[in-house]
Amino acid sequence: MIERPNAWTTYTDADKQALESLSCGYIDFLNKGKTERECVAETIKQAESKGYRNVVDVLAKKEAIKPGDKLYYAHMKKAIALFVIGTDDIEKGMNILGAHIDSPRLDVKQNPLYEDSKLAYLDTHYYGGIKKYQWVTMPLAIHGVVVTKSGQTVNITIGEKEDDPVFCITDLLPHLGQEQMEKKAAKVVEGENLDLLIGSQPADAELKEGVLSYLQTIFKDQYGFEENDLQSAELEIVPAGKARHMGFDRSMILAYGQDDRVCAYTSLVAMLEVEQVKRTTCCLLVDKEEIGSVGATGMQSHFFETIVSEIAEAMGHTSVNATRRILANSCMLSSDVSAGYDPLYASAFEKKNSSFIGNGVVFNKFTGARGKSGSNDANAEFVGYVRRLMEDNKVNFQTAELGKVDLGGGGTIAYIMALYGMNVIDSGVAVLSMHAPWEVTSKADIYEAKKCYVAFLQADGQVK
Numbered sequence: 001m002i003e004r005p006n007a008w009t010t011y012t013d014a015d016k017q018a019l020e021s022l023s024c025g026y027i028d029f030l031n032k033g034k035t036e037r038e039c040v041a042e043t044i045k046q047a048e049s050k051g052y053r054n055v056v057d058v059l060a061k062k063e064a065i066k067p068g069d070k071l072y073y074a075h076m077k078k079a080i081a082l083f084v085i086g087t088d089d090i091e092k093g094m095n096i097l098g099a100h101i102d103s104p105r106l107d108v109k110q111n112p113l114y115e116d117s118k119l120a121y122l123d124t125h126y127y128g129g130i131k132k133y134q135w136v137t138m139p140l141a142i143h144g145v146v147v148t149k150s151g152q153t154v155n156i157t158i159g160e161k162e163d164d165p166v167f168c169i170t171d172l173l174p175h176l177g178q179e180q181m182e183k184k185a186a187k188v189v190e191g192e193n194l195d196l197l198i199g200s201q202p203a204d205a206e207l208k209e210g211v212l213s214y215l216q217t218i219f220k221d222q223y224g225f226e227e228n229d230l231q232s233a234e235l236e237i238v239p240a241g242k243a244r245h246m247g248f249d250r251s252m253i254l255a256y257g258q259d260d261r262v263c264a265y266t267s268l269v270a271m272l273e274v275e276q277v278k279r280t281t282c283c284l285l286v287d288k289e290e291i292g293s294v295g296a297t298g299m300q301s302h303f304f305e306t307i308v309s310e311i312a313e314a315m316g317h318t319s320v321n322a323t324r325r326i327l328a329n330s331c332m333l334s335s336d337v338s339a340g341y342d343p344l345y346a347s348a349f350e351k352k353n354s355s356f357i358g359n360g361v362v363f364n365k366f367t368g369a370r371g372k373s374g375s376n377d378a379n380a381e382f383v384g385y386v387r388r389l390m391e392d393n394k395v396n397f398q399t400a401e402l403g404k405v406d407l408g409g410g411g412t413i414a415y416i417m418a419l420y421g422m423n424v425i426d427s428g429v430a431v432l433s434m435h436a437p438w439e440v441t442s443k444a445d446i447y448e449a450k451k452c453y454v455a456f457l458q459a460d461g462q463v464k
Helices: 013-032 036-049 055-060 210-223 227-232 258-273 303-314 322-328 343-348 380-392 414-420 443-457
Strands: 070-075 079-084 095-100 105-116 119-127 140-147 153-158 196-199 233-239 244-246 252-255 281-286 331-334 361-364 397-399 423-428 439-442
Touching: 013 036, 013 244, 013 252, 013 258, 013 443, 036 070, 036 079, 036 140, 036 258, 036 281, 055 070, 055 303, 070 303, 079 258, 079 303, 095 258, 095 414, 095 443, 105 140, 105 210, 105 227, 119 210, 119 233, 140 227, 196 210, 210 227, 227 233, 252 443, 258 281, 258 423, 258 439, 258 443, 303 322, 322 414, 331 380, 331 414, 331 443, 361 380, 361 443, 380 423, 380 443, 414 423, 423 443, 439 443
Parallel strands: 095 281, 095 331, 331 423, 361 397
Antiparallel strands: 070 079, 079 281, 105 119, 105 233, 119 196, 140 153, 140 233, 244 252, 252 439, 361 423
16 A cells, blocks of 8 residues: 655654745635635735736736736636736646635525524524534634625625624524434535524514514614625625634644635636746635536636637637647646545544555546546546656645545535636545534645645646
8 A cells, every 4th residue: 555654754844944934824715805805805915026917907008928927817806816927828828726715604695584482583594514513603704795876885794893793693502402403414404494593683573573673773774784784795694703723733724715725826826836837826715616616607608718818819719729738738636625534423434545643645537426427537648747846845645535436425516617629627625524514624734735735836837
């Protein structure tokens, strides 16, 4: 059996110092970006500090796009692509890092407010694959935007500051929970019971919905919107609290949203670090992966193809097939997380084909379910190319599958990008408690992922 060394055993003091610096930056990114909108805003801030320009402005001014230019395109404030133009002809392809910045959560419904027994609630609909029972009785925060009927956008973040209120979803006490405990885990907490408790003080004891009346005053006076404005709101319910160093040895990170912001952040850091390139590089951070990459901001949308086409045209590539050649000749790491082996649940894994936290960045040749349904399945030549790249750059890496055959599986954006004919493989960080409100990663794997992405962006893309 092929065994990979634990990455910690290979580190010098300089490595450990760089690792800790990267981890602290990552924790800060997690705390600032609990939603896809917040991640895009933070990405733009960091990119502009490194000299990136909005490609929309560049195109509007009809400026020439040339090697060395650093550009970004933000799509609907929920997805973003960054480019560094290389000295090689762009039709020879790009090196692309692609990750997603949405995470499992609860979304507030369009008609959410109601009162029952002098308790006020927000009705929610869960987003992505979650274990519903994990979301009860913990402090929760509200992040997002409310767009008023006048067109004003009100940014909302409630529950993160020490003096902010928090919210929660209640659960049944064990003394009365005998029948509940006999249910299957999927039914212990029903989706329609994931309603957020938000208030209990009535404006007037005589009013039938006095609590809602008082809350509506708070909405208007403190936050600048009215109840009807919730119809045009995007409010996401996420765990309240900051990402933390984990373990007595501080070797891990415990945080919400590490699937897939751990890969998004390391991709971003690598992109901002690699500036002078022969082959054009791209960092692509997208929305909606957790629900099938659908919608205008998901990978199934054509926004990425469109902006690549606009850039190519500005560089003089006006052939009808130029964009197709660029994408077909590109190489991509679909930067997404993998299921870390958990000895407490060993029966779910096939150990020799599992990823282990602390053993470095993970490559999944294929994902999918059962007979590889929904998978990309990278070809052997590209796997060999990536292996050589990792070994030449002294990157600790491992290969894995997502659990036992026929037991589970999962998907990424890899299969969508492969539709262009490019070489794609899944590459990311092993996670414990994936899709739980709080997930666990190893600082060593975060460090190795960043090293992997830097090496990939600088590579020649010559797959043999």
